[in-house]
Amino acid sequence: MIEVTLSPALVIGTGLVGASVAHALTDAGVEVHLTDARASHALVAASRGAGTIEPIDPEACRLVVVAVPPGSLASVIADALERYPHATVTDVGSVKGVVLAALRATGLDLARYCGSHPMAGSHKAGPLTARADLFVDRTWVITPHDTSAAQSVLTVERIAELCGARMVTMGAQHHDEAVGQVSHVPQLVSALVGGGLLDLPPEHLRLAGQGLRDVTRIAGSDPHLWQQIIAANAGAVRIELQEIHASLGELIEVLDDPDAVHAFLDRGRRGVRALPGKQGAATAWVQVVVEIPDAPGALAKLFTDIEETGVNVEDVTIDHDVDRRVGWLAVHVEPTAATRLSRALTDAGWSVRP
Amino acid sequence: MIEVTLSPALVIGTGLVGASVAHALTDAGVEVHLTDARASHALVAASRGAGTIEPIDPEACRLVVVAVPPGSLASVIADALERYPHATVTDVGSVKGVVLAALRATGLDLARYCGSHPMAGSHKAGPLTARADLFVDRTWVITPHDTSAAQSVLTVERIAELCGARMVTMGAQHHDEAVGQVSHVPQLVSALVGGGLLDLPPEHLRLAGQGLRDVTRIAGSDPHLWQQIIAANAGAVRIELQEIHASLGELIEVLDDPDAVHAFLDRGRRGVRALPGKQGAATAWVQVVVEIPDAPGALAKLFTDIEETGVNVEDVTIDHDVDRRVGWLAVHVEPTAATRLSRALTDAGWSVRP
Known part of the structure; x- marks a missing residue:
């Protein structure tokens, strides 16, 4: 022992x-x-x-x-x-x-x-x-x-x-290769984008939105600390940077080809979704179908109740049955959220299709 | 009129x-x-x-x-x-x-x-x-x-x-060049990093931290929408991507030179700080100096009060006057926060050096 x-x-x-x-x-x-x-x-x-x-x-x-x-x-x-x-x-x-x-x-x-x-x-x-x-x-x-x-x-x-x-x-070597990929290279790419901002007129920077701020956030880290990290892992980092460099060169080549640009962007999104804890692919959404009573304000009340569940709604569709004067709202959500949403709406008095 | x-x-x-x-x-x-x-x-x-x-x-x-x-x-x-x-x-x-x-x-x-x-x-x-x-x-x-x-x-x-x-x-042309720089290129770079993740073993992705998630967040956007945006601004975007491509090539060349890597990282940080609403350079911090009474728990209480002000503390230093059995805490903060911190600590009963 x-x-x-x-x-x-x-x-x-x-x-x-x-x-x-x-x-x-x-x-x-x-x-x-x-x-x-x-x-x-x-x-x-x-x-x-x-x-x-x-x-x-x-x-x-x-x-x-x-x-x-x-x-x-x-x-x-x-x-x-x-x-x-x-x-x-x-x-x-x-x-x-x-x-x-x-x-x-x-x-x-x-x-x-x-x-x-x-x-x-x-x-x-x-x-x-x-x-x-x-x-x-x-x-x-x-x-x-x-x-x-x-x-x-x-x-x-x-x-x-x-x-x-x-x-x-x-092992140490394996670790260093992996963090080179998921940490050190993103750090350098963030600094690459951040550094490029210095070449821009200040009025262009006024157009910066949340996206640029997200991409460059880690570029605000301590350069002295990161220089030491990169120096200690330069071998693995160089290989990854060369791959990024090649991919960027390919993108520039195909920038006028809409299908190729779409494929590039789609690949980026699939990569993000491969990160643990991220939502699955869009095709995996499921629908929770709720009856909309024919009463004034019913739909508005239903949306309020949906929002109160905190569930992230990806899309909605509405069907009407003209004969029965009734409608159905299909709420598209992640599979993991469907049961919770379904239960919460039932508890709130809505008729959820089984 | x-x-x-x-x-x-x-x-x-x-x-x-x-x-x-x-x-x-x-x-x-x-x-x-x-x-x-x-x-x-x-x-x-x-x-x-x-x-x-x-x-x-x-x-x-x-x-x-x-x-x-x-x-x-x-x-x-x-x-x-x-x-x-x-x-x-x-x-x-x-x-x-x-x-x-x-x-x-x-x-x-x-x-x-x-x-x-x-x-x-x-x-x-x-x-x-x-x-x-x-x-x-x-x-x-x-x-x-x-x-x-x-x-x-x-x-x-x-x-x-x-x-x-x-x-x-x-004007329209000016706008498109500016958003190419601060929005479209960051979008593509984010997708570039996101797409690279698909080549990695899933166990490497388990090491992903907040930094990678920040850099790739916008790569999760709708590829169909972004393909249309890029197609509509391909001319301006290509010029910017070529500059990024060249800078990345230069970085790979100097990756074994610690000073060059430090300069690259420092340039990235300066770029982020050039964004409107971001804090100024580190050299611009100012100190708010507070007397630490010679009483048990005084320092802990002081930190609690500082944290309650919500001011972002960049660094602290402590000086002791052995003869007078008294100490001073110098809190390093952004210039814009100094007055607020100083006033809040005075109001809380601390002796702040004028």
């Missing part, structure tokens, strides 16, 4: 991610000590309830969470392995391969190290943004290496569990 | 934008008639209070708002000019140049036509999404042509005003 002990723990680096982990651990009853190269930030985190700035006893320390910028990860992890001889050491860095390679190069025994990467960064930063529930229902990648001890892996899994995150386990 | 009369008005097309304009006009006391190629949608809009589906008297009609898909705009506008001889006709389409060229080709007198483009679309669609306040504080571009009568322009300006929008006036 392997005993997993998290307490007392040390969190090194009290930015958004580090301080949020500290909050979650503290809430779970772990004794958490905090340290940060900027002492003010550790003090802020401590005074907001993330832990204490009292020094930890190195011999007693059972867990070290390293949450420092990517460029400093390997040296801080190596230092922690030496300084806290009985602690499992993990980190929350966005890139795992180069860190592991640097740690191997030190010749240290890495049994007590297991990497991890909670996918819950934000373009918001600053010491007051941390919160215990930052990781709830977010993906937390655990990246054991081939000499990670079982206890180290189980300890890191326990942290992710306490934080309410959804665990995914993969 | 030119008299601007909006009532009775006809709104052709009751999708999100058309029905929202109808709601706003109705709320302003205008008699609004609704029509839609899908009769159900007009009925839905009417029963939600946007207007009536009773036919309008063609001779009485004073305003026609055409809110149909881009590919049908020119023919519906031309038809409206002929059918409603005393009405100002406008449209809410996203592209203006090709529509105007097609209208000119009809040989019709276009004095009663003035184009417009309220910048308030959404990736959300469906008949229940319309609302009267959709355009409040959004940009509404008015695109008079050189034969638009003054009354037509003033009428369209009146609509934008009633909708609470911010007006910008520019």
Whole structure:
């Protein structure tokens, strides 16, 4: 039986991610000590309830969470392995391969190290943004290496569990390729669009709507942090960027072909819908059919009731039976919402076709 | 004195934008008639209070708002000019140049036509999404042509005003170049990233965070609608895409150069900050300095009070005067927020350094 002990723990680096982990651990009853190269930030985190700035006893320390910028990860992890001889050491860095390679190069025994990467960064930063529930229902990648001890892996899994995150386990190289695709390349593309705005006359920027703001939101992130991330994963990122570059070249070639542009746009939409948690394809809508009584204001009342259910209505159609002086409203919704809508409308006194 | 009369008005097309304009006009006391190629949608809009589906008297009609898909705009506008001889006709389409060229080709007198483009679309669609306040504080571009009568322009300006929008006036070609840059190209780039996701293993998509979702959100829009928009503005869009393509090629070249990657990312951030309504550069933060009393829990209480002001805190630093056993917290915020924060903390009993 392997005993997993998290307490007392040390969190090194009290930015958004580090301080949020500290909050979650503290809430779970772990004794958490905090340290940060900027002492003010550790003090802020401590005074907001993330832990204490009292020094930890190195011999007693059972867990070290390293949450420092990517460029400093390997040296801080190596230092922690030496300084806290009985602690499992993990980190929350966005890139795992180069860190592991640097740690191997030190010749240290890495049994007590297991990497991890909670996918819950934000373009918001600053010491007051941390919160215990930052990781709830977010993906937390655990990246054991081939000499990670079982206890180290189980300890890191326990942290992710306490934080309410959804665990995914993969190797460092695999992780880096995947985040290159779903995180680093989108970051660079966002910066690409953002940078292009500097060439535009200010009056054109007044026409900017929500779409542009969404696309460029993450381009507002810290360039210093992201430069380190890209540097640590340049190999995987380059391959993905080359594919994007080629696809963009193809689009430019076919821009006058309506069918090709439609296919390109449709492919984009299917890609978005492939993201977990997104709605299925439009063809998968189902209809909830409700009878519309022949009474003044009945349809308006029905829409009010539908809106109050909070269900997202994709389309509606209305049929009339002229003989019976009655009509039916077909509400097109996602399959998952149909039962809820049907039940809510029945409860509200409407006649829903079974 | 030119008299601007909006009532009775006809709104052709009751999708999100058309029905929202109808709601706003109705709320302003205008008699609004609704029509839609899908009769159900007009009925839905009417029963939600946007207007009536009773036919309008063609001779009485004073305003026609055409809110149909881009590919049908020119023919519906031309038809409206002929059918409603005393009405100002406008449209809410996203592209203006090709529509105007097609209208000119009809040989019709276009004095009663003035184009417009309220910048308030959404990736959300469906008949229940319309609302009267959709355009409040959004940009509404008015695109008079050189034969638009003054009354037509003033009428369209009146609509934008009633909708609470911010007006910008520019020519059709100028408008199309600008929206190519700030709307159409971001749309295609979002679809580019979205489409790339289809090549990835589903387990990689589980690592997707908020950033990817932001970047690809608008790629979830209707491909059929957007294909028409791109087709109508392919010339301007191609030029912008070629610039993006070239910049991306340059980035790939310098991906191993940390300084060049930092410069690229920093340029992206500066571009985002150039968008109206976004915060200024980081260097422009100002400090609000508050005395921290030497009492247990004082700092925690201070943070609670700061958070309650809702001001976005960019950074904090803490200084201690060991002799006086007192400390100061310097809160770094945007210049526009400093006065508000300072006043709120003073009101809450804290000693704020003047």
